[in-house]
Structure formats: structure tokens, C-alpha cells
Amino acid sequence: MAEFDNDTNRLTLKLVYYGPAQSGKTTNLMRLHDHLSPEFKGEMMVLDTHNDRTLFFDLLPLGFRTPSGLLIKCKLLTVPGQVVHDSTRKAILSRADGVVFVADSQVNQRTNNAESFANFEHNCARVGLDLERLPAVIQYNKRDLPAIVSEAEVRASWQGAPWPLCFSTALVGHGVLETFAQLLSQLYLRLDLEWQLGQAQGLTSAAFVQGLMGNAATGGDVHG
Numbered sequence: 326m327a328e329f330d331n332d333t334n335r336l337t338l339k340l341v342y343y344g345p346a347q348s349g350k351t352t353n354l355m356r357l358h359d360h361l362s363p364e365f366k367g368e369m370m371v372l373d374t375h376n377d378r379t380l381f382f383d384l385l386p387l388g389f390r391t392p393s394g395l396l397i398k399c400k401l402l403t404v405p406g407q408v409v410h411d412s413t414r415k416a417i418l419s420r421a422d423g424v425v426f427v428a429d430s431q432v433n434q435r436t437n438n439a440e441s442f443a444n445f446e447h448n449c450a451r452v453g454l455d456l457e458r459l460p461a462v463i464q465y466n467k468r469d470l471p472a473i474v475s476e477a478e479v480r481a482s483w484q485g486a487p488w489p490l491c492f493s494t495a496l497v498g499h500g501v502l503e504t505f506a507q508l509l510s511q512l513y514l515r516l517d518l519e520w521q522l523g524q525a526q527g528l529t530s531a532a533f534v535q536g537l538m539g540n541a542a543t544g545g546d547v548h549g
């Protein structure tokens with residue numbers, strides 16, 4: 326879980342975009358980079374290479390300082406979806422504070438989605454993450470394509486699961502901010518339980534989301 330450093334008054338969070346290859350994880354981060362305006366936003370690092378001795382992941386650093394003086398830093402990472410990169414996925418998932426699972430809505434991607442989700446569950450267990458308590462959102466991306474699984478079918482197949490579902494077309498930014506905001510709201514609940522962000526820092530859920538999203542949290546052009 327989150328690292329809370331009392332000496333430097335800093336909370337560091339790790340959020341991971343997980344899912345099958347080509348589902349749109351990198352595109353989600355690129356659109357977030359376009360639209361978010363937190364107090365601190367680093368350059369987005371895209372480490373895509375076809376040399377399998379190199380790590381495949383993307384990184385987007387964000388952060389803000391609460392009125393109480395706490396620095397909240399957040400690293401957004403993607404995992405490589407290709408089956409062969411399982412050890413990289415496991416390393417990236419390790420100590421994650423929250424996960425967006427990006428599924429590909431296309432009918433012909435059903436098996437890939439299911440295999441990737443099973444791999445996610447398996448890796449959670451391997452790195453000691455309790456999936457029942459992990460803040461997570463399931464995103465069905467590529468809603469713009471013709472041969473996709475219907476929303477009703479997606480909802481039916483996840484019925485009973487504890488995670489919120491989001492539908493997106495990350496290519497044009499649709500649903501990307503909503504997904505991230507959903508994750509942050511859940512993350513706040515978990516962090517407040519663990520670190521008493523409300524009582525100790527005077528930080529509300531809305532201020533937490535606003536701090537990490539900036540103007541994008543309150544509307545703005547989310548579909549641009």
C-alpha cells in the first residue's frame with residue numbers, strides 16, 4: 326500500500342492501468358496527460374519497445390500539496406499486455422494502491438479480456454494484494470468500434486462484482502476522466518481508513534480528486 330513518509334510529510338501512491346495488449350491503456354494515460362491540471366504534473370514517459378529485454382510500461386507522475394502541507398504524489402503506470410511480459414506485470418502491480426482494468430470492448434477480444442483478468446487476479450495473489458479491498462475500476466474501452474459487446478451484456482457478465490464499470494472511447498478522451506475520478510474516489514476511502522486523511526489532514530474526498538485532477542475534476546472539456 327501507499328508509502329507515508331512522516332519526515333518529509335509525503336504520501337506516494339501507485340496507480341496501475343492493467344489489461345490485455347492493445348486495449349488502450351497507454352491511450353488512457355495520454356488523454357489524462359492532455360486534460361489533467363494538478364499542481365504538479367511530470368512529462369509522460371512512454372517506454373514502448375519491441376526488444377523484450379526492456380521493460381514495457383508508461384509513467385505519468387502527478388501531485389499536489391494539501392492545505393495542511395502534505396505532499397500527495399501519484400504515479401500512474403501501465404503494464405505490458407503481452408503474455409510473455411508476466412514478470413514485468415507482476416513487478417508493476419506490486420504495492421499498487423489502485424487499478425483500472427482496461428478491457429477491449431470488441432467481441433473478438435472476449436477471450437483476451439478474460440485471460441488478462443485471470444492473470445490480474447493471479448498476480449494480485451502473487452504480490453499480496455487483496456482484490457476484495459483494492460480500489461479498482463473496470464473500463465470497457467473502444468466503444469466507437471462496430472463489433473462490440475453491448476453495455477447490457479457487459480453489466481450482466483460483471484453482475485455481483487464489487488467494481489464500478491466505465492465505458493470509454495479513450496481514442497477521443499471519452500470516459501477517461503470519469504474512469505480516473507471513479508478510481509480516485511474509491512482510493513480516497515481506502516486512504517482515509519488507513520491514514521485518516523479527513524481527520525488528520527482536513528482533506529475531503531472532493532479536495533483529493535480536485536487536487537489530482539485540477540480543472541478536469543469539475544467538468545471542463547472532457548471529450549476533446
Ligand SMILES: Nc1nc2c(ncn2[C@@H]2O[C@H](COP(=O)(O)OP(=O)(O)O)[C@@H](O)[C@H]2O)c(=O)[nH]1
Binds near residue numbers: 345347348350
Ligand atoms: N477505435 C479505437 N481505438 C483505440 C481506442 N483506444 C485506443 N485505441 C487504439 O488501440 C491501439 C492500442 O492502444 P494502446 O493505448 O497503445 O494500447 P495498450 O497496449 O493497452 O497500451 C492504438 O492504435 C490506439 O490508438 C478507442 O477508444 N477506440
Ligand SMILES: [Mg+2]
Binds near residue numbers: 350351352383403
Ligand atoms: Mg501500452
